[in-house]
Amino acid sequence: MACRQRGFILGISLLVLSAAAHGQEVPKEQIKGLDEQVQEIKSDVLGIAAELNQLEEKLLYPSNTQVAVFVALAGGETFRLDSVEIQLDGEAVAHHLYSFKELEALRKGGVQRIYTGNVRSGEHDLQVQVIGKSEGGTDFKNSGRFKVAKDVGPKIVEISLAARDITLK
Numbered sequence: 001m002a003c004r005q006r007g008f009i010l011g012i013s014l015l016v017l018s019a020a021a022h023g024q025e026v027p028k029e030q031i032k033g034l035d036e037q038v039q040e041i042k043s044d045v046l047g048i049a050a051e052l053n054q055l056e057e058k059l060l061y062p063s064n065t066q067v068a069v070f071v072a073l074a075g076g077e078t079f080r081l082d083s084v085e086i087q088l089d090g091e092a093v094a095h096h097l098y099s100f101k102e103l104e105a106l107r108k109g110g111v112q113r114i115y116t117g118n119v120r121s122g123e124h125d126l127q128v129q130v131i132g133k134s135e136g137g138t139d140f141k142n143s144g145r146f147k148v149a150k151d152v153g154p155k156i157v158e159i160s161l162a163a164r165d166i167t168l169k
Helices: 002-023 028-060 100-107
Strands: 066-073 080-088 091-097 112-118 122-133 139-150 155-161 166-168
Touching: 066 080, 066 091, 066 100, 080 100, 080 112, 080 155, 091 112, 100 112, 122 155, 122 166, 139 155, 139 166
Parallel strands: 066 155
Antiparallel strands: 066 112, 080 091, 080 122, 122 139, 155 166
16 A cells, blocks of 8 residues: 555656646747737737727717816815815716825826716706815815806806815806
């Protein structure tokens, strides 16, 4: 019995060693070729994913009913933005809590798309509520109410935030 176990262990050992030796025989050029193919497939998949996202947006938000709301900080603002809430026709459609990186991007002139949706043509009530801290560290809450006229075709609304004022562009 012990002899059989030794033979079995010896056979398994030889099999493992031969497999390891066989694995070392793969040329480096073949591995590089496989890496290049994998990278090509990854870039193809990313391209297809981007095209699918664009198609999904066109299907979900047709241009004749689409409204997109963007948020930006007014130039030179130093307050800390904590959150923004958007209501359209009395219905909360977007709420966002800002991270440090997002706030830095907005301070550098970045613009955030906070909401995309479908609305019918006509006039709509847009409410914006901003919560943050002033440069001195005191908490503040600011809000604004606007009328937005939606025509046939896409509508883009940019909300410019300041510590004391909210404006539409």
